[in-house]
Amino acid sequence: MIRILLLIATNIAVMLVVSAVCYLLGIDRILTEEGLNMGALLVVAACVGFGGSFISLLMSKFIAKRSVGAYVITQPRNETEAWLTHTVTKLADRAGIGMPEVAIYEGAPNAFATGARRDASLVAVSTGLLNTMSRNEVEAVLGHEIAHVANGDMVTLTLIQGVVNTFVFFLARVVGHIVDKAVFRSSNSGSGPGYFITVMICQVVFAIIASAIVAYFSRRREFRADAGSAQYLGQPQSMISALRKLGGMETEELPETIKASGITGGKLSALFATHPPIEDRIAALQGINR
Numbered sequence: 001m002i003r004i005l006l007l008i009a010t011n012i013a014v015m016l017v018v019s020a021v022c023y024l025l026g027i028d029r030i031l032t033e034e035g036l037n038m039g040a041l042l043v044v045a046a047c048v049g050f051g052g053s054f055i056s057l058l059m060s061k062f063i064a065k066r067s068v069g070a071y072v073i074t075q076p077r078n079e080t081e082a083w084l085t086h087t088v089t090k091l092a093d094r095a096g097i098g099m100p101e102v103a104i105y106e107g108a109p110n111a112f113a114t115g116a117r118r119d120a121s122l123v124a125v126s127t128g129l130l131n132t133m134s135r136n137e138v139e140a141v142l143g144h145e146i147a148h149v150a151n152g153d154m155v156t157l158t159l160i161q162g163v164v165n166t167f168v169f170f171l172a173r174v175v176g177h178i179v180d181k182a183v184f185r186s187s188n189s190g191s192g193p194g195y196f197i198t199v200m201i202c203q204v205v206f207a208i209i210a211s212a213i214v215a216y217f218s219r220r221r222e223f224r225a226d227a228g229s230a231q232y233l234g235q236p237q238s239m240i241s242a243l244r245k246l247g248g249m250e251t252e253e254l255p256e257t258i259k260a261s262g263i264t265g266g267k268l269s270a271l272f273a274t275h276p277p278i279e280d281r282i283a284a285l286q287g288i289n290r
Contacts, residue, residue, distance in 0.1 A: 041173060049166030057158040060114040061101070061122045070103035070124045080130065084142075088123055091143050094232045095150035097121070109133070109246060113145035114154055121149045133245060140229050140238035147228025153221045160217050164210035172202035211272055218274040223284050236285040243285075247278040 056063075064070065076082035081104070088102050098119030109128040115121030123145045130138060148154070180195035226243075230236035270277075 041170060045166045045170035045173075048169050049164075050162040053158045053162035053165060057116045057154065060116060060154065064112065064114045064122060064124065065103065068105040068107060068124065068126075070105040070122075072101050072103045072122075083135070084125070084130075084138075087139050087142055088146070091139075091146040091232050092149075095146050095228070097146070097150050100146070100149060104130070111141050111145055113148045115149065116155070118149055118152060121154075123149070133242060136238045137242035137245060140233060140242045143229030143232040144225045144239065146232065147225040148221070150228065151221065151224055153225070156221070157214065157218060161214055164213055168203060168206040168210050172199050172206055175199075175202045215272050215274050219276045222275050222281065226281050226285055227288060230285060230288055236288050240282050240285050243278050243282050 065072070073081050073085055076085055084104070085102050089099055092099050098121075100113070100115070100121040100123045103122060103124035105124055105126055107126040107128055109126060109132055111123070111125040111129055113121055113123045123142065125138065125141070129141065133141070176195045176199035179198040180192050183194060226236075226239055229239045233239070
């Protein structure tokens with residue numbers, strides 16, 4: 001709940017800061033004279049940027065289960081499922097969070113955690129991970145996902161996504177209005193084609209920049225989750241071993257909606273990758289060991 005309130009407060013703070021800067025620089029007066037209501041635009045931008053991210057967060061567990069076809073373990077059917085639920089329970093107790101839902105899905109080696117609250121989350125592992133890793137390594141991966149939940153990483157990333165979405169929506173329309181009036185000389189009574197063309201282009205360009213910002217924070221949280229796993233297990237060797245094994249495997253990308261939540265990410269350029277290189281993560285864990 002605290003992080004949700006922080007999410008709301010941050011978006012309000014962004015609106016206030018932007019409003020104050022525009023007021024001090026006289027930008028709001030100029031744009032108002034040109035027919036653009038800055039206050040209304042800021043409110044709409046915050047509603048769109050914050051609202052979409054918030055709804056995605058609330059639906060994250062449902063979307064994740066449907067995306068990968070995960071089976072939630074309600075009553076263990078075999079020894080593996082019993083071990084899995086017992087291990088997650090133990091790690092959740094060490095992390096001080098409520099027991100997450102535990103799920104298994106068919107797929108290449110991977111795992112993820114999601115959920116809007118620390119005490120009502122979901123941790124899922126693939127059959128590929130269970131079949132190719134030792135139990136110590138699987139436990140380390142589970143510790144990594146539990147650390148994501150304990151750190152509130154899902155809410156934090158939603159917070160960042162909401163803020164950048166607000167800026168993308170707001171700035172694209174401000175630039176579109178300026179270009180429409182200054183270049184295309186549209187009347188104050190309405191927006192011309194220059195506005196819509198500019199907004200579409202700016203929306204794409206600013207969204208790409210925003211993706212790089214979100215990806216940067218996503219990479220930072222992976223190091224914290226690795227360190228959390230080492231802390232829960234009392235040693236980093238199991239996590240190092242799991243990462244080394246993942247580095248030598250042909251992994252499969254998770255669906256776009258939960259890709260950032262996985263233990264490994266896609267092979268994108270460094271600027272847009274949601275996960276740091278595995279060798280960097282191993283080096284960080286070795287630093288903890290030393």
